[in-house]
Amino acid sequence: MSKRIYRMFAVVAPGMEELCLQEAQALNLEDRQLCPGGVSFTGDLHDLYRANLWLRTASRVLVRFAELRATSFPDLFRKAVRLPWGRFIRPDMPVRVRAVSRRSRLIHTRRIEETLGAALDRALGRHAPAEQEKAQLILTRCEDDLCTLSIDSSGALLHRRGYRVNVTAAPLRETLAAGLLMHLGWDGSRPLIDPMCGSGTIPIEGALLALGRAPGSRRSFAFMDWPGYRAGGWRLLVDEADRQSRPHVPTLIGGSDRDAAALAAAHANAERAGLDEQVLLTCRELQDIAVPPRAGLVLCNPPYGARLGRELALDGLYASMGRVFRERLRGWQIGVLTSDPCLAHATGLGLRAGIRFSNGGLPVQLWSARL
């Protein structure tokens, strides 16, 4: 595998930067730096594979391919045509170039994209292959006349672990669920329950975390189409990750929901993740939750107005959730993700406002307490 060292960048949803930095540290990725929107680090292709395989909170991993100072389109073309595109792009691989521009003389983003696409085709000595669903994404950011070109190594966003095909209304992103668990210090040694689990994202991500299973071990990545890709090297990494992971979760991980269709989706997702024997999923009302004797973490994202409709009498739901938790979960750590502070206060649990995230474009906040 190539030992060439690249600067790379793990992109995260706003609010997840610190958590991703901790993950990069645990992976021993070098020259780690916290940046707005993610974490940059350096490494070779082996590190790039590891980052894609292991990072639970990142949405994609980019390779910083080149920096070009350009003040005109001919200038950009001339410089871009000299880049070693062949390292990442096979001659038959279509590309999708996306550009943003700020404070630069090149402001017409569409033209930046076309110029780079044309330079790449010239450099590879080809006519652009026809658009296909699968195309290599190239991201370009021009700022103060400096264009930074990045090659996306992930393909489908990393929250798509490959297990969640069945979704219910307003599912939580897998990356966000994992980040919340990590932020709350949950490491699999205490019980975890989600009494409004919908499609099961929180218990499933909890099980992946508790087993130490690599979140990317069951999916494919854009780097697998690069000319230098070595399937054997990737296989070794996945085999090693599988060997390291535990066979059974060490504690109870449970999810429940009153909606039978949501539960069916959660079951299907857990099964696809190979976790149907590791998480206990039950169809039941919030007030009927089964509580294990040992205190742990209850984490949920109840319905919140903007996505599921205000007519759900949400204040009442949050108040009864507060009552159930107070009566049944003494000594437990509580985490509630919601978009509306009034709803968090309606629980009467004295929840404290914590980290803010964005879930599918909607701002949400984690509220927590220990009962």
Ligand SMILES: C[S@@+](CC[C@H](N)C(=O)[O-])C[C@H]1O[C@@H](n2cnc3c(N)ncnc32)[C@H](O)[C@@H]1O
């Ligand atoms: C925002 S969704 C949860 C999404 C979930 N985290 C996921 O990733 O799919 C809220 C869930 O709360 C459930 N719910 C609402 N009221 C409930 C109640 N009283 N008892 C149990 N579940 C309830 C809904 O059926 C819905 O699936």
